[in-house]
Amino acid sequence: MTSASVAAPPRMQWQIATVRAVVDETPRVRSLILDVPEWPGHRAGQHVDIRLTGEDGYRAQRSYSIASAPEAPDLAVTIERIDDGEVSPYLAANVQVGDRFEIRGPIGGYFVWTAPLGGPLFLIAGGSGIVPLMAMLRHRALVDSKTPTLLIHSSRGFEEIIFRNELERLATKEDGLTVYHTLTRRQPVGWSGGARRIDRDMLTGIGIPPAMTPRIYICGPTPLVESAARILSELGHEPGLIKTERFGPTGG
Amino acid sequence: MERDALTLDGNAAAGLLGELFAIEMTAAVATCDACGTSGAIGGARVYGGEMGAIFRCATCDAVIVRLVRTSRGISFDARGMRCLVVAEASA
Ligand SMILES: Cc1cc2nc3c(=O)[nH]c(=O)nc-3n(C[C@H](O)[C@H](O)[C@H](O)COP(=O)(O)OP(=O)(O)OC[C@H]3O[C@@H](n4cnc5c(N)ncnc54)[C@H](O)[C@@H]3O)c2cc1C
Ligand SMILES: [Zn+2]
Numbered sequence: 001m002t003s004a005s006v007a008a009p010p011r012m013q014w015q016i017a018t019v020r021a022v023v024d025e026t027p028r029v030r031s032l033i034l035d036v037p038e039w040p041g042h043r044a045g046q047h048v049d050i051r052l053t054g055e056d057g058y059r060a061q062r063s064y065s066i067a068s069a070p071e072a073p074d075l076a077v078t079i080e081r082i083d084d085g086e087v088s089p090y091l092a093a094n095v096q097v098g099d100r101f102e103i104r105g106p107i108g109g110y111f112v113w114t115a116p117l118g119g120p121l122f123l124i125a126g127g128s129g130i131v132p133l134m135a136m137l138r139h140r141a142l143v144d145s146k147t148p149t150l151l152i153h154s155s156r157g158f159e160e161i162i163f164r165n166e167l168e169r170l171a172t173k174e175d176g177l178t179v180y181h182t183l184t185r186r187q188p189v190g191w192s193g194g195a196r197r198i199d200r201d202m203l204t205g206i207g208i209p210p211a212m213t214p215r216i217y218i219c220g221p222t223p224l225v226e227s228a229a230r231i232l233s234e235l236g237h238e239p240g241l242i243k244t245e246r247f248g249p250t251g252g
Numbered sequence: 253m254e255r256d257a258l259t260l261d262g263n264a265a266a267g268l269l270g271e272l273f274a275i276e277m278t279a280a281v282a283t284c285d286a287c288g289t290s291g292a293i294g295g296a297r298v299y300g301g302e303m304g305a306i307f308r309c310a311t312c313d314a315v316i317v318r319l320v321r322t323s324r325g326i327s328f329d330a331r332g333m334r335c336l337v338v339a340e341a342s343a
Contacts, residue, residue: 012270049267061302063264108266109276110294222259239310243295246260 011040014051017103019095020074025162029128030092031067031078036103039075042066044135045112045217045245048077048105052087062087065131065219065245066106069138078162080128111217111245115140119147119215122208124198124228126154126220129247130162133219137177141170148176150208154198154224157186180206198224200231210236219245262296265305268319269293272326275338283335286314290337293317 021033044066051061068076081092113121113136121140123133130153140147155161161181171179182194182202194202208214216237218228225246233239262278269277278294289311296307296316304320309332316332330336 012267047263047266063267104267104270107270108263108294109279110263110266110292111261226259240291244261245263248260249258 011106012104014102014104016100017050019097019099022095022097023076025078026160028081028092028160029078029162030081030095031076032091032095033074033076034103036075040106042070042075042106043109043112043114044070044139045132046106046108046135047132048103048107050077050087050091051102051104052090053102060086063107064091065135067131067134067138069135069142071139071142078128078131078134080162111219111243113139113215113217115143115145115147117215119149120208120212121147121149122214122216123149123151124154124216124218124220125151126198126224127156127160128162129218129220129224129245131219132245133217134163134166136217137167137170140177141173141175144175146176148208149178150206150214151177151179152182152194152198152202152206153179154182154184154194154220156184158183158188158191198228200235203228203231204235207232207235210238213238213241216242217245218242220247222246222248258299260298260300261294262292262298262307263294265298265300265307265319266294268302268305268321268326272319272328279339281337281339282316282333283337284309284312284314284316285332285334287312288334290335 017034017036019032020035023031047063047065049063053059064077067078079088079092082088125133167179171177184197187195218225225244229242229244232242266278280293281290282293283290291310295310299306307317309316314332318329320327
């Protein structure tokens with residue numbers, strides 16, 4: 001086997017990102033607005049890789065979905081703190097405005113939605129799995145798309161719903177977006193949304209039926225993604241229309 | 253830990269693939285040599301991390317691609333893949 005030595009394509013080169021602002025979304029989740037000098041633009045659903053280097057030179061690298069719409073002036077990521085994690089506690093809690101770290105991207109051409117693809121659009125999120133789907137919803141709103149869209153968003157409790165206020169605003173525009181929340185652990189008094197994990201009954205009862213051939217994007221912790229994808233394909237949705245983004249064992 | 257909880261999508265390894273290929277490989281469609289099913293690389297099941305990744309067919313679980321970072325470079329073993337189609341728009 002030969003081994004050629006070549007430079008990585010430009011979008012795969014590491015650059016320095018500077019944290020311009022920090023926004024607390026929930027007690028465990030924080031958005032970072034980043035300045036990246038050579039940002040080539042992105043599509044909704046893509047991610048970046050972030051690499052941290054410790055004082056001793058030790059490096060750790062993780063993927064984070066882009067939360068902002070391509071049309072938005074600011075590049076944002078949104079990160080949930082995993083308490084015993086290596087990378088997320090820094091990004092979601094200790095990070096300060098002005099901090100710098102390495103970033104590369106945008107990455108991925110598969111879990112992507114742009115308005116011309118049309119719909120209906122059926123989005124399913126578990127916890128921080130909302131992040132790339134939020135980029136799609138923000139993109140949809142900023143280009144005035146009326147694509148019929150349903151978001152089913154599973155969170156543990158009301159205070160843990162990431163982007164709750166913004167989702168509420170988007171859903172009251174009456175432009176074809178419906179948002180359904182389900183809370184798996186704690187529900188406030190008088191809660192009218194779902195009160196359990198996403199399951200077959202929920203997906204049959206309120207989901208977009210296979211006959212409407214929705215484009216489906218499922219994102220969140222791996223077990224949630226696997227179970228939702230399996231149910232939807234059993235219900236008769238075309239496998240090629242079901243796209244998944246597993247975040248790993250954590251999150252949600 | 254169960255292997256299932258560690259599964260990611262081909263898309264999660266897009267960074268690693270991007271170090272190797274100038275085109276967006278996750279959008280390319282691979283045909284599994286074991287079962288003949290075609291699907292986007294981004295939709296394959298992936299096990300691994302920044303040191304390497306194994307891509308398995310989403311239909312039959314056969315290994316389609318092995319990507320390993322070694323001291324000599326990144327090795328790309330695609331013997332489980334019969335054919336790869338890259339849409340011209342993504343090239
Ligand atoms: C494509 C992609 C996009 C992503 N986008 C986002 C995003 O937008 N926002 C976001 O918050 N996260 C996102 N993630 C997840 C993110 O990459 C990290 O996995 C997450 O932040 C945890 O990293 P960490 O270093 O803090 O934890 P780690 O140090 O990796 O793990 C910490 C702890 O998490 C649990 N854990 C980790 N691995 C395992 C395991 N194998 N089995 C069981 N438990 C485990 C354990 O408790 C472990 O100790 C994304 C992942 C992918 C693949
Ligand atoms: Zn196969």
